[in-house]
Amino acid sequence: MEARDGVGRVDRVDRAMSWRPAVTGVAEVFHAHWRDHAYPGHTHDTWTLLVVDDGVIGYDLDRHDHTAVRSGVTLLPPHVVHDGRALTSTGFRKRVVYLEQDVLGADLVGPAVDAPLLPDAGLREAVSRLDRALVARDDLEAESRLALVVERLTAHLVRGRPGVVGTVQPAPGRVACLAREMFDADPVGTPGVAAVAHDLGVTTPHLVRSFGRAFGIAPHQYVVGRRLDLARRRLRDGVPSAVVATETGFHDQAHLTRHFRRFLGTTPGRFQSGR
Template sequence: MTDGRLRSTISAWRPSVPGITEVFHAHFTDHAYPAHTHDTWALMILDDGSVDFALDRHRHGATGTGMVGLLPPGVSHDGRTVTESGFRKRVLYLDMTVLPEQLTGSAVDRPILDDALLRQRIHQLDTSLGHAGDAFEAESRLSLIRERLRFHLDAPRTRTPGQEAPGLAAALRELLDSRIPTGISLHEAAGILHAHPTHLIRCFKRTYGLPPHAYLTGKRIERARRLLLDGRRPAQVAAAVGFHDQAHLNRHFTRHVGTTPARYAATRGRAAAS
């Protein structure tokens, strides 16, 4: 959506990931937000430019791509551009299941976080939210972001994996193996295994060297390769192994194997002829 008069470009959508009520991307050059409040947390990263805003009557400035902004619910704030080129931002609006309202005071005291790792995780989450079918990955990334935000807000932390890690990781792997075509949400897995979602991710990665969503994607690719060599069409394979659609299969298959499913399947005929 574009507004030629304001020279602004925005896009917004509601993802299917619990805890995220809206994703909002914008390039503003001369827009100024009036004072307002949100019912949600606003988690923001900048891709370019600078922004100036007041939160609870105190002014703050954010510049560059290394910062993270966190505006709490129910607290008045505004926002405006600083330079003629304006700013580009990506915002995730998070509900109270991600961060409780009790952490508002800490966020008011420190709405700008200089944390490159947190910024990178938000970028990765935002990217995964732009691809249909990557909800399990997005849930996992959101869980790690939640933990890091709570660290900045001085909230109690998730414990470090201990002796229980291998057993918990094995139980999750078995659960994922049983749900390859249908998939499973992180919160459902955590409920079945009676573990905190972030703790579950850390135990799995510590034991197997990769996060659960990457493991599940790898298993789907492995199964897809077998079906393609059996002569199944890529669209059929995508549905059979749990990808959202053929485009979803193509993206992950190319990243894993280095070629598209169709080209991979075509080698079957050449090999048989030779």
């Protein structure tokens, strides 16, 4: 971050924030902009999934030098000692998603120690989308984004290892239709995309891809659309928007308003008043 004093001089300010989302598999989200701070050697009991937005981070992982740069994604395994420091005079800005240990297999710790930087632009964008969904508290979207990220991380870490084969998944069209039926049955109380995938006996990434291929929309977008249909009906019945938000599966009125404006180009209040 940057702050200006009364005479227009720019001072760089260190800033950090963290929170724990209500998304299974995500232990914490951490955003930081450090100018001078350096991390001493330490460990986490989670996987550290890191993207750098500005600057370059140098760090030792298991007593070997590495760098985290903007062109890739850095994945640090749990219980392995690492530190961290800026390699540029302007410091660095980073976003971190800490993943629970069981999100990735223990057998992937070794490959992650050997090659923590994954130079994959598509993976970086996928992590950024996951981070944005977590910031926005769009839990259904974050759940789907996380599954796709984990699948891609796993593919990087198992590449070239013998004996690693994919699981045969059911036909995509059938999976998509069954999932839509489950979402339609209870769009507010649906336990989540991962739970629906589990009930159908498929992986979450397979469900996400199958749904998109069949209907041209991601499952979380479909569920939000159905919830907005319910919200519109309740608003037309004269129910206050704050009540409608909680009744139709949104966190609060602000969450409903953001999606309402994004999908319908207006606010719940204006929609209800006819303006």
